[in-house]
Amino acid sequence: MSLHFPVLVVLIPLFGALLTFFAGLFRRTWAWHITTYATLLSFVVSLDLLMSVRATGRISYWLGGWAPPWGIEYVVDYFSGYILVVISFISFMIAVFAGPYVKKQIGPERELNFFVLYLLLITGLLGMVITGDIFNVYVFLEIASLSGYALVAVGKKRGAVVASYNYLILGTVGAVFVLLGIGHLYMVTGTLNMADLRERLPDLYHSRVVLTAFVFFVIGFGLKFALFPLHTWLLSAHSLAPSAVSAILAAAVLKVNLYALMRVMFTVFTPAFVYEAVPITEIFFVITPIAILVSSVMALAQTNIKRMLAYSSIGQIGFIVLGIALANETALTGSLLHMLNHALMKGGLFLLAGVIIYQTDRYHITDWKGLGKTMPLTMLVFTIYGLSMVGVPLTAGFVSKWYLAIGALEAGRWYFIPVILVSSLLTAVYFWRIIEWGYFHEPDDPEDAKDRCHVPWAMMIPIMVMAFLLLFFGVAAFIPEGPARQAAAMLLGMQ
Amino acid sequence: MIEIIAGKYNYWIYISLMMIGFYAMIAKGNLIKKIVGLNIFQTAVFLFYISMAVREGSTAPILLSRAHGALTPETATYTNPLPHVLILTAIVVGVSVTAVALALAIKIYRAYGTLDEYRIAKLEQDAE
Numbered sequence: 001m002s003l004h005f006p007v008l009v010v011l012i013p014l015f016g017a018l019l020t021f022f023a024g025l026f027r028r029t030w031a032w033h034i035t036t037y038a039t040l041l042s043f044v045v046s047l048d049l050l051m052s053v054r055a056t057g058r059i060s061y062w063l064g065g066w067a068p069p070w071g072i073e074y075v076v077d078y079f080s081g082y083i084l085v086v087i088s089f090i091s092f093m094i095a096v097f098a099g100p101y102v103k104k105q106i107g108p109e110r111e112l113n114f115f116v117l118y119l120l121l122i123t124g125l126l127g128m129v130i131t132g133d134i135f136n137v138y139v140f141l142e143i144a145s146l147s148g149y150a151l152v153a154v155g156k157k158r159g160a161v162v163a164s165y166n167y168l169i170l171g172t173v174g175a176v177f178v179l180l181g182i183g184h185l186y187m188v189t190g191t192l193n194m195a196d197l198r199e200r201l202p203d204l205y206h207s208r209v210v211l212t213a214f215v216f217f218v219i220g221f222g223l224k225f226a227l228f229p230l231h232t233w234l235l236s237a238h239s240l241a242p243s244a245v246s247a248i249l250a251a252a253v254l255k256v257n258l259y260a261l262m263r264v265m266f267t268v269f270t271p272a273f274v275y276e277a278v279p280i281t282e283i284f285f286v287i288t289p290i291a292i293l294v295s296s297v298m299a300l301a302q303t304n305i306k307r308m309l310a311y312s313s314i315g316q317i318g319f320i321v322l323g324i325a326l327a328n329e330t331a332l333t334g335s336l337l338h339m340l341n342h343a344l345m346k347g348g349l350f351l352l353a354g355v356i357i358y359q360t361d362r363y364h365i366t367d368w369k370g371l372g373k374t375m376p377l378t379m380l381v382f383t384i385y386g387l388s389m390v391g392v393p394l395t396a397g398f399v400s401k402w403y404l405a406i407g408a409l410e411a412g413r414w415y416f417i418p419v420i421l422v423s424s425l426l427t428a429v430y431f432w433r434i435i436e437w438g439y440f441h442e443p444d445d446p447e448d449a450k451d452r453c454h455v456p457w458a459m460m461i462p463i464m465v466m467a468f469l470l471l472f473f474g475v476a477a478f479i480p481e482g483p484a485r486q487a488a489a490m491l492l493g494m495q
Numbered sequence: 496m497i498e499i500i501a502g503k504y505n506y507w508i509y510i511s512l513m514m515i516g517f518y519a520m521i522a523k524g525n526l527i528k529k530i531v532g533l534n535i536f537q538t539a540v541f542l543f544y545i546s547m548a549v550r551e552g553s554t555a556p557i558l559l560s561r562a563h564g565a566l567t568p569e570t571a572t573y574t575n576p577l578p579h580v581l582i583l584t585a586i587v588v589g590v591s592v593t594a595v596a597l598a599l600a601i602k603i604y605r606a607y608g609t610l611d612e613y614r615i616a617k618l619e620q621d622a623e
Binding site for chain 1: 517520526529533536539540543544547577580581584585588591592595596599600602603607608615619
């Protein structure tokens, strides 16, 4: 049975989606239950895969028994195992949250649509992570993207439909660029298997076709994970989508597309090519500090909580890309840890925003007067997330920023440390505003305080579990650090 | 110069088509015209894949029997079937993208009563 775990990771949510649809026709609540169990099951399977990879090394699964490079190969190594666990865990947490949230905020008539699309999105994301075939990446990318576009538009806000449309147009341009990149590589090598491409490409590194392919990959995936100048779609899509959808988009979809680019950079191409033959790191060194600082300043100017979080995502993506560009093991470990931490933090923050909107229907933080009194637990958890976003010691956010800072020093680029510090300071300012409105202002109407406390536990528990993990990983940093360092060493070819 | 253009003319067509589609997506204000542009943009990539599969004087990759006259399995050159298969997948994806985009366009029209990008932006501004 465990022999087939690599393919089961993808098949569980896929068949879950089918089952959700038919079961949901009979009874609506089954849709939520099946989604939760399907994501839980794929989390357990991913965890088992990561354990066995750490014990025995790379797992290669031949789909249909066809040997690579002819057949499609699923690969679980340190890197994909780590990301699989992160993505499946986050999707499980958000699935638990979604039950009561969707019923009220999206409406019972669209509940079924939401859960089917959600499971299809998870199928696409997990498939992108686990596959070792580059055309398969494109297919899963489109499965994930199409369900993502539909999920953005599933809410009640009419602006969300326009946001979804813009996301679709730019997302498709990105996907077509990826497809062109694949075509260029196939044209010169005649293979689609990543490991096989890695062997054949070094002879062709001088070729302009290969360089063009690389540029197509960077821009294509860059559009998908909102690399700084290509981020415009993210703001409206993430801020107008229902909160549970914003959470999965920010926590999982951005990460997986970033993962796909890293796969192409380090597995299809080699670190030597990426860092020496093309000026890609020089470009990243220019755009990531701008992304980090500009997005922090812009986040400061927002009063709509979800728009503020969307701006902050762009800066956090900048941190991860900076770690990749710094090209040493410490910085890359920092990047990988930040992928986990940002998934937990931004996922949790969007869910918290969802909780507050669920209870009060207030989107602007200036309306959050006295929430510390009326929703004490929610605001307490918000404070923990805020501290982790700032990067206060003893929270997980500190660990990854610390690794990035040390990595910058090791690379001899000390001038990125002030960038990290200033951005942390700005983050502190924009989260402080929420704390101030929540704790230091009296509520407008103290009478309505009582019924605000009854947030369904299914919504609060995932948020609290993730907040606990942020504190736990801040102290016991060695737990995520082990797999992340192994993955970083593998990517840079030191192992 | 002429040889470069004429010898690889299908690649030139693919680039022109792609730019036409790209232009429509950027410059047109009508949401349906943008979708048309998107389709042209995707179709250009199909042409690119099909062009790279072809070899001069090649035939379909079917095992030839003696009945085919001059062409024998030993002498015939074959077209590469794999890009065709890949592009079948990409065509299916393209159809799905178009379907989702059109569905969104219908929802936008129902919500705003227009398909013009600028008018929608203005309506959104007024609503805020």
